[in-house]
Amino acid sequence: MPMLNLLPIFAPMQAESTVLTPPLSTTYEAVIGLEVHCQLLTNSKMFAADANAFGAEPNTQVSVITLAHPGALPKANRVAVEYAVRMGLACGSAITRRNIFARKNYFYPDLPKGYQLSQDKGPICVGGQIPVRAKGFDGTLRDTAIQLHHIHLEEDAGKSIHDIDPNATCLDYNRAGTPLIEMVTEPCLRSADEAGQFLTEVRRLVRYLGICDGNLEEGSLRCDVNVSIRPKGVTELGTKVEVKNLNSIRNVMRAVDAEFRRQVMLTETGGRIIQETRLFDADLGQTAGMREKETMNDYRYFPDPDLMPVVISDAWLANIQAGMPALPRDLYHKLTTQYGLPDYDAALLTEARELVEFYEAVCAETPHYKAASNWLMGPVKAQLSEKNLRDRQFPVSATALAALIRLIDEGTISQTAAQTVFGLMVEQPERSPAELATAQGLLQNRNTNDLQSLIDGVLAAWPDKVEQYRKGKKNLLGLFVGEVMKKSKGSADPKLVNQLIMNALS
Amino acid sequence: MPYRSFRSVQADLANGTTTCRGLVDDYLTRIAENAHLNAFTEVYADEARQRADELDGRRAENPVRIGRLHGMVIGLKDVLSHAGHGLQAGSHILSGFTAQFTATAVERLLAEDAIIIGRQNCDEFAMGSSNESSAFGVVRNAADPERVPGGSSGGSAVAVQAGLCLASIGSDTGGSVRQPAAFCGVVGLKPTYGRISRWGLVAYASSFDCIGPIANTPADVALLLEVMAGADEFDSTVSTRPVAAYSQATLPSLASGGRPVRVAYLIDGVESEGVSPDIRRATQGAIDRLLAAGHVVEPVSLSLLKYLLPTYYILTTAEASSNLSRFDGVRYGHRAQPASGAQTDLVEMYKQSRTEGFGPEVRKRILLGTFALSASYYDAYYTKAQQVRRLVRDETERVFANYDFLLTPTTPGSAFRLGEKSDHTAETDPLQMYLADIFTVQANVTGYPAISIPNGTDSNGLPIGIQLMAPPFAEESLIAMAERMFKV
16 A cells, blocks of 8 residues: 655665675575456456547546545446456456455545455455566476466546646546556565566456556556565565566566565575565666555455445356457467477467467468478568557558468469568558569569570589589589679579579579 | 325325325425425425426326326435435534435335425434534434434434425334334334345445335335335345335235234333333233234233344444445545644544544444454354344344234334433433434344334323334235234
């Protein structure tokens, strides 16, 4: 819970500047648990019909419900419930059928009702896991399943903005009431890399499921980490410290490392770790304690009497299940088996749902699966990251890319020329690859008569080499082909040239 | 003389003896003449006149196509949201607040051509049994202006009693409609929990709060219930059961082959020392009349009676402590101004605004509720009270397995003197005030419907009420029975 008068106090310098000697990092292990908040991409809010969208003018998505006017009542958003269930199903969690929302009472200006509607007992998803492959603190890769404690549904608070007016805090209630799921892991992570891999996987999952845009910078995906340390071999948990203010996966990883180091150093220098909330300072790469007036908040949870329990019937659950999109692991399997792709390709292509969907669309029109994969992993991905295409469609259609692959396969254009054509396709998506190749004079010359005269010229210019070739120096073939290609200004079909030269010299 | 039933209003409107405008003008005159009763906190004189003219025009145009409440002049307790109008729940903390939406119940009254004449004084946030905790000052009982009208819907009951409007819409969390109705000699109905949407009702205790009508006759409250009740997409706790024609409800008479009605009466209501002798006598009189009419009337006792008030106060204050958190001075209503030169501090702003904005009764209940929900006492108070609430429901259900109605006096005493139970400087026991709700809270703890109708007067000439309670959603028979007893 954020308090208003929070001044970060920096921990003593010597603790931060002391270098961790290698034996210490092998003496202690980190015990890490994550709390991940995902803003759900529903059209309306968790308990009101107000629009739920990022980036609107302040206080334009606020109804009497959001602003907690007297007499206003909440009404649960069923789509948000479905989204939470999707995540639970994707993680193999047990789905709670009777969902009760509780009031978490505290005062803060960005919390209009004076309580947050959340799930205290009986979260919508219980248990479940997310498999990751990550490095431990010792640097070795291991496959591990991150165990979830639960996933619960709740509403977001508004935003307090402290940097507009020097004398006042401004409040924007657009975000107030935005549906959130909070995923809470068991304290089963052991390294910063595991935390990073887990978050990457969560982000990929929510995007696949279409329930959250997974944007840490904009805060639609937020992560708090709980870190404690213990000597290796000990099973009891140490005192945990919560670290907040983490706005990227990299910072989550940095914070875990920094906090682990701080706790080890503190312990080694005779200090005692206290249970507290610390903020990560990305510039300094350190965590700093928060000065809190109250040690413990009593949230006085009780079931909200304004809401009836949301009951998920068998039929509703079956419906949600039937509407589940394919998950990354299913598609990975499909790519490696049905399309025969190497693991590397499958992993890359399943990074984003859009990518693999595009891939499958291309493969629907070409049998050259590996070629399609190469195109996606190379030029397509490069284009995607070069242009920020998050908000608009990738201009080249799957059909056009398949057509381009066909042109190469038929020998109509060369690989090199295809790269040029692809660049043009991005700029002029309305024109077909064949049209573009023709207009740019990039079609390969497959006219045997034309090529034969070029070949005759080259062979006549290199009589001694021809002699050597005939005596067995077969690797001179490349020289002849290269010369012919040069003379054709790259337009000749190298395969055909190859064939014709061999015929001429046999 | 003011009209005492909607039927007579309708008859005179139909035969041209009066007009909506005439009615409104009469009520406005009486409101002005009875300003000392302090029943209204705001009167919408111009708006009501304008609406009356409009309605008269509509009737002239087509006397058939008029709403079911055409010509009914209604007052709203100051806890019902009415777009464009002030809404304060009798509290300073909402000073200057204008409602931005209209409660579903009020919306439905307006759709049936009711005329809203003003908003009515009440105990602050509907917390009280005497209407002495309002920021707008005390309301006086028209039967004796030195006495309280009951609460919390005191202004609403007095307005009907004194003929300042034909009907009022109040709210009942522990008896706030029935107890003042009894004190003022009018009819008050608390429907089944969830029968009327709470959208637009300022919350006191959400799982207890019910909107309820106050009028001169059971038929009038029945019609109002019929208009206001029913499903509403804005309240997820409202019932979707179809709404019966409550205003047409009848019980088959014994003569026409109907079975005798089985009435249980609470033995404490006629025997307990805590109930005034006049009220015991009046209640016994009602029992005797029912017996004489051939009904089955038998005594029952509730083993959990003594737990009703503690259960009620723990749960309602717990819910209230949370419901009233939104009144923090941040977005609307009263905000304390820092002393000149003083630094604005958030926590200080909260404390000051709420201390200045809330009166002592509300502050007391917020503190009680916060305590009941606090981690160290949660199980001992909140959880325990929830368990008792379930037991009370079970026991009440067992009573209704054998009976159609449960009969009690509405209150243990009649209207008391102003200050008699609320003088915080004198050695008054706040529990004495809370005991005024002893017979009414059961219906709120269980969610059952109950009605209070007049049952004579005491030796001081003060009104006495009698209460009938029925099983959930049995409003039809409850109203029919009340109608029958009312006529006797």
